Amino acid sequence: MSARFRQASRLLNGLCLLEYRLLLVFLLLGVSISGWAQRRPHPAQNTWAADFAPVDEKIQQWIAKGYYPGASLLVAKDDQIIYQHYYGSYTPETQVYIASAGKWLAAATIAALVDEGKLRWDDPVVQYLPDWTDAKGQATLRQLLSHTSGYPDYQPKGNPRDDYQTLAESVKNIKPLPLEAAPGTRFQYGGLAMQVAGRMAELATGKDWEALFQEKIARPLGMQHTHFTPVDLGGGHSPMLGGGARSTLADYEHFLNMLSHAGTYRGMRVLSVKALAEMQADQVGKAEVKAKEFVEEVRGNTHRSLYGLGEWREELDAQGRAMLLSSPSWAGAYPWIDKTTGVYGFFLTHVDPSKTGATGFNSFLSSPALARFVREIVSNHIPPNPRGLPVKKGVADIGDAQLYYEEAGQGPALVLLHGHSFDRREWDPQFQALAKKFRVVRYDLRSYGLSSLPQEGREFLHAEDLHRLLKVLGIPQAHLVGLSLGGYVVTDFIALHPEEALSAVAASGDVYEKPGPEEPVTESEVRRRRSEIERLRQRGIIAFKEDWLVGLIKSSGPAKDNSEPLMRTMVGEWSAWQPLHVEPRLLLGTSVLTRLAARAVRVPYLLLTPEYRSDAGRENRAKLLTLIPGSRNLIIAKAGHVSNLDNPEGFTKAVLDFIAGVPGAPPADKRRR
Numbered sequence: 001m002s003a004r005f006r007q008a009s010r011l012l013n014g015l016c017l018l019e020y021r022l023l024l025v026f027l028l029l030g031v032s033i034s035g036w037a038q039r040r041p042h043p044a045q046n047t048w049a050a051d052f053a054p055v056d057e058k059i060q061q062w063i064a065k066g067y068y069p070g071a072s073l074l075v076a077k078d079d080q081i082i083y084q085h086y087y088g089s090y091t092p093e094t095q096v097y098i099a100s101a102g103k104w105l106a107a108a109t110i111a112a113l114v115d116e117g118k119l120r121w122d123d124p125v126v127q128y129l130p131d132w133t134d135a136k137g138q139a140t141l142r143q144l145l146s147h148t149s150g151y152p153d154y155q156p157k158g159n160p161r162d163d164y165q166t167l168a169e170s171v172k173n174i175k176p177l178p179l180e181a182a183p184g185t186r187f188q189y190g191g192l193a194m195q196v197a198g199r200m201a202e203l204a205t206g207k208d209w210e211a212l213f214q215e216k217i218a219r220p221l222g223m224q225h226t227h228f229t230p231v232d233l234g235g236g237h238s239p240m241l242g243g244g245a246r247s248t249l250a251d252y253e254h255f256l257n258m259l260s261h262a263g264t265y266r267g268m269r270v271l272s273v274k275a276l277a278e279m280q281a282d283q284v285g286k287a288e289v290k291a292k293e294f295v296e297e298v299r300g301n302t303h304r305s306l307y308g309l310g311e312w313r314e315e316l317d318a319q320g321r322a323m324l325l326s327s328p329s330w331a332g333a334y335p336w337i338d339k340t341t342g343v344y345g346f347f348l349t350h351v352d353p354s355k356t357g358a359t360g361f362n363s364f365l366s367s368p369a370l371a372r373f374v375r376e377i378v379s380n381h382i383p384p385n386p387r388g389l390p391v392k393k394g395v396a397d398i399g400d401a402q403l404y405y406e407e408a409g410q411g412p413a414l415v416l417l418h419g420h421s422f423d424r425r426e427w428d429p430q431f432q433a434l435a436k437k438f439r440v441v442r443y444d445l446r447s448y449g450l451s452s453l454p455q456e457g458r459e460f461l462h463a464e465d466l467h468r469l470l471k472v473l474g475i476p477q478a479h480l481v482g483l484s485l486g487g488y489v490v491t492d493f494i495a496l497h498p499e500e501a502l503s504a505v506a507a508s509g510d511v512y513e514k515p516g517p518e519e520p521v522t523e524s525e526v527r528r529r530r531s532e533i534e535r536l537r538q539r540g541i542i543a544f545k546e547d548w549l550v551g552l553i554k555s556s557g558p559a560k561d562n563s564e565p566l567m568r569t570m571v572g573e574w575s576a577w578q579p580l581h582v583e584p585r586l587l588l589g590t591s592v593l594t595r596l597a598a599r600a601v602r603v604p605y606l607l608l609t610p611e612y613r614s615d616a617g618r619e620n621r622a623k624l625l626t627l628i629p630g631s632r633n634l635i636i637a638k639a640g641h642v643s644n645l646d647n648p649e650g651f652t653k654a655v656l657d658f659i660a661g662v663p664g665a666p667p668a669d670k671r672r673r
Helices: 002-026 031-038 052-063 099-117 141-145 167-174 190-203 209-218 247-259 274-278 293-299 369-379 424-435 462-472 484-494 523-539 539-555 562-572 591-599 618-627 650-659
Strands: 070-077 080-088 312-316 322-326 334-338 343-349 392-398 402-408 413-417 439-443 480-484 500-507 605-610 632-636
Touching: 002 605, 052 070, 052 080, 052 392, 052 402, 070 247, 080 190, 099 141, 099 190, 099 274, 141 190, 167 190, 167 484, 190 209, 209 484, 209 618, 247 334, 247 343, 274 322, 274 484, 293 312, 293 480, 334 369, 343 369, 392 462, 402 424, 402 462, 413 424, 413 462, 413 484, 424 439, 424 562, 424 650, 462 484, 480 484, 484 500, 484 591, 500 650, 539 562, 591 618, 605 618, 605 650
Parallel strands: 413 439, 413 480, 480 500, 500 605, 605 632
Antiparallel strands: 070 080, 070 343, 312 322, 322 334, 334 343, 392 402, 402 439
């Protein structure tokens, strides 16, 4: 770390102390803290000139819905805080309970004692608690901190909540509980086992937990406002090690800074490299991992090696090394380290549970989206004066979901809808070209890219998402262009909202050959899907994606070498939510034909069929063309299923020529002919 950076840090710390003294004066004078905080400006600090607007929009929308009273976000890269912002009622002094984000702090405290030789990772519980003579006593320190000890996750219903102020009292009430699995055989995320680990540390050192944390982690890192005690008696922030910590944005940043510098902070060694490697390594091993654990839900990753010591291993590289580490909490606080970009960040907030019930908002599963957003911003950071038209990026709140979008250009609106397993980047070859004539919007459909993941069991239609997106963006009418899944959505949309479509282009997707929402998913369908999902999980999502990609490449045209790199990137980053869940009917399916006939739709409609195509759905395709007066079918030469990538110039020309024939549309550029 540079001398200039250390000097700046000392200056900032001094300013915070001054503000604290002012706050004490205001309190003595009877001034409201909340009123004082509201009057203080806290503009975003963006030292990297990158566009963090989509992140701001996403967080602001959560706050506007009442999920959080406020929040703060810090992002650092290469020894520099590149973004810092406070939202709602939050200020630099805001200290809140961080729930499970404290698990990372707890594991680090234990690691410091292991470094000193006062504990060993494979010490059994019975070594420190000799009266634990049953199987619980054979669980190791390593298993206690990796949720593989077999202990219950929390005190069972009917027992007092584990909000004891001492670990001695806590473990006394854990001792009578039976194991739920033999140590090392099952991963079961919870908090009770960590209490026992903390008690082992107390007995090994003769010091209480808070004193150990302050000595080994908090004081060396200057975390003056981070504590595990007293334990909150209000509920939701216990047990002590697994959920009782409280902290501030700046304090936790110091901790992440240390982890990102191989255990050193401002030149001082806090944890050994060996200790960090142990914390980040796979500690689940061969233990059973149930379906829909955190990593599968937020990243679509089905790897078993999902947890280290006090931290989740969200993403791995080809060698099985953790590349995205985190410690999320039910309250919404989310610290992470992204080794792929050299970034760490912390989202500090605390959910208001009374405001989330109606929508089913889950802060534990929602906050991790920020790591993906920040990675996108950092990875695609473009210096000033980029080539092409300026691109606006944003997040549209459509009610029960947030849709990420990008737009460029001016003129009549034109919306691009991507295919299944892809995202908005599918339209890279067309985006800027079309923006020369139109206000082009491309977005990630729900459950794809940077848009919200669905909730299993909650129904929605992609076409209705598009309808609400247009309203949010203030677009009364638009030309629509979709491919594969996007093509199905385009056809559904003109059946539901024809008055909002200036024209419609559907490529490699027109009538989805399955039932629509009028036919609910049957119990037998659900059972069959559950069986398919379990087989997929056993095989692994990576193998599934590779097979899926091979199928896409085989369906490509002669220029597959041009389309494969982008397809591989998109499929690789796809959440794979769809194959891992039982989806509701998200498309109108074959019922779209009945709806089109009933409404006598007259939207200018073009089917783009690739030269290398499948004959599947030919009968319904023919019906579709007869139902929409003036509709046409055009062949895209030298192209397969993903025709806009196989033959980008031919695809773009076909779209422009078609729209040019629509009354009131911009004329085609004659130079393209």
